[in-house]
Amino acid sequence: MIIPIYKPYLKNREKEYVNQCLDSTWISSKGEFIAEFEKHFGNFIVSPHVTAVCNGTVAIHLALVALGIKPGDEIIVPTFTYVASVNTILQAGGVPVFVDSLESTLQMDPDDVIRKISPRTKAVMAVHLYGLPCDMEKLVKICNDHNLFLIEDCAEAFGSFYNQQHVGTFGDISTFSFFGNKTITTGEGGMVVAKSKELIEKAFHLKNQGVSKDREYWHDHIAFNYRMTNICAAIGLAQIEQAETILEKKRKIAAGYHEQLKGLPLRTHDEVPNTRHSYWMCSVILDSPEYRQPLRDFLKNKGIETRPFFHPSHTLPIHRQDTSFPVAENMSSRGINLPSYPDLSEENVTYITDNIKLYFSGRA
Numbered sequence: 001m002i003i004p005i006y007k008p009y010l011k012n013r014e015k016e017y018v019n020q021c022l023d024s025t026w027i028s029s030k031g032e033f034i035a036e037f038e039k040h041f042g043n044f045i046v047s048p049h050v051t052a053v054c055n056g057t058v059a060i061h062l063a064l065v066a067l068g069i070k071p072g073d074e075i076i077v078p079t080f081t082y083v084a085s086v087n088t089i090l091q092a093g094g095v096p097v098f099v100d101s102l103e104s105t106l107q108m109d110p111d112d113v114i115r116k117i118s119p120r121t122k123a124v125m126a127v128h129l130y131g132l133p134c135d136m137e138k139l140v141k142i143c144n145d146h147n148l149f150l151i152e153d154c155a156e157a158f159g160s161f162y163n164q165q166h167v168g169t170f171g172d173i174s175t176f177s178f179f180g181n182k183t184i185t186t187g188e189g190g191m192v193v194a195k196s197k198e199l200i201e202k203a204f205h206l207k208n209q210g211v212s213k214d215r216e217y218w219h220d221h222i223a224f225n226y227r228m229t230n231i232c233a234a235i236g237l238a239q240i241e242q243a244e245t246i247l248e249k250k251r252k253i254a255a256g257y258h259e260q261l262k263g264l265p266l267r268t269h270d271e272v273p274n275t276r277h278s279y280w281m282c283s284v285i286l287d288s289p290e291y292r293q294p295l296r297d298f299l300k301n302k303g304i305e306t307r308p309f310f311h312p313s314h315t316l317p318i319h320r321q322d323t324s325f326p327v328a329e330n331m332s333s334r335g336i337n338l339p340s341y342p343d344l345s346e347e348n349v350t351y352i353t354d355n356i357k358l359y360f361s362g363r364a
Contacts (some may be wrong), residue, residue: 003352005305006181006281009249009342010235012242017234031230037217037237041176041191044240045166048194049200052228052236053207056155056177057084059190062226064092064123066194067202069150069226073122075151078108079312080328081127085153086313089125097121098314098324099216105272106130106283106335107258109327119140128157128167130269130337131183131280136162136170149173155190158183159247159278161294166192173203178232183246183280186232223278247278247340253349254279257338264360265291282340283309289333291363298359304352309335 004196021027035051042050053059069075071093077085079098088097098114106129113124124143126134143150152167152174154160160167168174178189192207194200205211228236239246254277258268262331265287271277296306312328314321339350 002144003301003304003339003344003348004341005307005337005339007341008180008185009239009242009288011343012238014235014238015144017238018080018231021231021234024068026230028229029227031233033230033233033237034228037186037228037233037240038191040237040240042193044243045168045193047166047169047193049197050191051200051204051207052121052233053192053226054228054232055188056175056179056182056190057088058207058224058226059175059177059192060084060088060151062203062207062224063151063175063192064094065090065206066192066199067123067151067173069094069122072120074118074120074127075123076113076116076121077125077313078127078129078328079314079325080106080108080310080332081129081153081313082155082310083313083316083319085125085127086157086319088261094122096313096319098312098321098323098325101129101328101331103303103327103331105132105135106285107132107134108139110135110142113139113142117146117148121146121148123151125151125153126171126217127153128160130283131157131159131160131278132269133157133162133167133277136165136167137214137274140170142219143171145261151325153183156181156280157278159243159276161276163274164276165360169195171195171361173199178236178239183278184236184243184252186236187237189228189232189236200201241340246342250282250340251277253340253342253344254282256346256349257282257284257353259294260350264357279340283335283337285331286334286336289330292334295356295359299352299355302351302355304355305339307337309333309337 067092150171210221
């Protein structure tokens, strides 16, 4: 038996909608499912200004370009994030300025954000890591006080709320990912969400080769082909129709881990006041980094797949800096993601937690 870290929950009308695409022959970036998916997604997060793109990474790049980020502009970003958050800043010509994280939540430290603001700072990128929201009240205030753009990277946070407001609706612009291991998936895909109609229209123009709305094959910008296909949107529509079911199943799995892992030398990644965690990944933070690889090896031998936390970006060869970010480095070295796919059974959660207990009992 192998228990994977994740697999998509394709239990709705995905096949039906994809077959409708095939029957209609509208399989590329035109077709009825694109607008339907965008509408349903916008309704779910409560934002009227959304546009679908071909993956979550290009969503971030498109957001940065739409904001007008220029070479030399500094973007404050947590070092403890997936590498796409940082790569896209460089691809847009910006300069990533790293900040540390909070041990309690793993999210970016607002106080460190303030320390890193300079005359060249143009934006703050909040990354809702593993599905728990950042402290949006503080980050919104910082950006307002310093006249900065606020970007939200919500790749891992579909279904996450701060003060009962869906993440991605606080900033000037935000992005989502629908990769196969995300809470809802289109296989590959993403979404850009903007605060204003003007900004989302700019993003749409840029994702669509900069083509004129009024003149055929007239291109007035150097732009991109970042469009989502109708087939991907068909899958996405079927997924978002069952989003509440998926999110509730994942919350139940996370609650099982939380309850059954009590008393061990670790803690689960839990909600904090004023937040609703989507539990994209069910994560545990071990008391000591020395436990991590032996525990992962032990679980692998039991047929349980895990994955380590992301490496801090400043430690990667492509983004290396000599500056230390002690919280990010410490949390990264101690974290493990456990299986969290929606149809993971209670029996399998118990099997996983029993084996974690067994590992630690052997160390006693």
